[in-house]
Amino acid sequence: MRICFILNPTSGTNRTQDVPALLTRYATAAGADFEIQLTQRAGHATELAREAAVVGCRVVVAVGGDGTVNEVARGLLGTEAALGIVPRGSGNGLARHLRLPLDLPGAVRRVCQPTFQRMDAGRINGHWFFCTAGLGFDAHVSKLFAQAGTRGLSTYVKVALREYRRYRPTPVQMELENQVLVDTHCYVLAFANAAQYGNNAYIAPQANIQDGLLDVCLIDALPMLRAVRVGVGLALGTLATSSSAAYHTSRRIRVHAAQPLGFHVDGDYVTDATDFEVELTPLALEVAV
Ligand SMILES: Nc1ncnc2c1ncn2[C@@H]1O[C@H](COP(=O)(O)OP(=O)(O)OP(=O)(O)O)[C@@H](O)[C@H]1O
16 A cells, blocks of 8 residues: 655644654554655645555545645545545644544554545535635634734634724625525634534534535624633534524535625635535545544
């Protein structure tokens, strides 16, 4: 079984480690037949992943954060190769959802002796996501976070607190697969394939990655008291049982916003739009767990 590690050298906050040397050490110790590729730019991991799948690698491993996982996974759709994850990001939403080891030696050992399962994949306006996508405040924060110059959880929290004072909800119409039309406001509208954003922030604690459905979480307004409740709910995994958010499940969702809203896929801001088509492809990807 050939394994290809695709390493994003810019991911993570600890850049002092010689990651290729460590990958080599742990994969050799696990008796793996492997190669290591380094990304040179954004988007490169998708090309490298597809090439690795074409030459017959059985597992193609994203070594990075959820952005790298997204790029590698996109490259593997429709191929015979499975996605592996060696988490190196700050959030690691998909790795945490799949209960993969978060430490480097443990994660490398796991991808060298994996079991395989299939998982669903979502698309929003044609952009694939594997963990979560969303509109509104979280996408707005992702956009500013990307421009912040520094990364990590503390930068994210700083940006979120600053923007919380300025951000206002947008009127939206949402149509679910079974024709239910919801006329509401969007502060946050999240489409969850996996249960969490990353960092164990559970936006949709009941989300199942194999059920053929997206969990849709709507927060229509976020006054201070509710913001505190949402924060606690995210951390404890109790948001779905609080009255702070409304939940639906659907395979297909359409949203029309009264003014342009930003959206993100797997935590990376994409662009602003007024119309959104969100769709789930059941069991689209094989994953090494
Ligand atoms: N060699 C590279 N140079 C610059 N950017 C890159 C390179 N390789 C990948 N990228 C981009 O870096 C982005 C961020 O990577 P990733 O999400 O893996 O790490 P992170 O931001 O540290 O993790 P997290 O999202 O968990 O905070 C990816 O979306 C990818 O497009």
